[in-house]
Amino acid sequence: MKGKMVFPLMVAGSLMLAACGDDGTDKEPEVEADATQTDDGTAATDETPTEDAAVGGSEDPDEPVSSDAADVTGQEEMQQKMDEINYTEFELEVEYADGKEYEAEIEKKSDNTVKAEIEDSLNGVKKKGLDAFNDLFPLVEQMDITTGTDKAEAIRQVLSTFSLPDDYTKFELELRFKDDGKEYEIEDRK
Known part of the structure; x- marks a missing residue:
């Protein structure tokens, strides 16, 4: 049952990311407010879940989904x-x-x-x-x-x-x- 929910959530997350896609300009990516810049120029964030994790946008199947999605899956089960x-x-x-x-x-x-x-x-x-x-x-x-x-x-x-x-x-x-x-x-x- 859990697997049935992960795929649609991944597709939805991918579509949201595609909708926010690149407009062709070469500007520095914005860093989230709770992120800090490391010495090598990459962003390091704290353990606060991002929007992608909340809607199941992660490609890692072992990563927990938001409690709302888990609640729905649990209720259905x-x-x-x-x-x-x-x-x-x-x-x-x-x-x-x-x-x-x-x-x-x-x-x-x-x-x-x-x-x-x-x-x-x-x-x-x-x-x-x-x-x-x-x-x-x-x-x-x-x-x-x-x-x-x-x-x-x-x-x-x-x-x-x-x-x-x-x-x-x-x-x-x-x-x-x-x-x-x-x-x-x-x-x-x-």
Whole structure:
């Protein structure tokens, strides 16, 4: 998917550069305001991204694209993957006696955007967006919870899939099913 976005962005960047092309006069190239001149007459810039990098105009495929383009690519990827599972919403909160907790959420909203977030104080992990989605999606995809799944089985399945300890003090799970929009909620306290 990432490769599909890079080529059009490179073409667009090339066209913008061509539009700003040479008018035939021989004058010194202007140096950007944040650039400095080196001893050999070439421009040395600081690490501030230029317009070309922001629109993906770099020819280096490993160079990061702007966050806006990455956000769009990430949203498209997450939306496609969400269509593969039975849930439009998965929200999990597990609390433990020592004040630690594990929270995870994936939600495909009504405007088709996808929200993903992990707050895991057991392992010191906090992620949002595509990073969180990439960690959570394979786990949620493994789940086989339906509206008919009993509470004990759902809890066992979640704890096993997410490799969470079973000595929790509070367990909450909310699912919304893609097919009929029904919600499945369970709460358990020990």
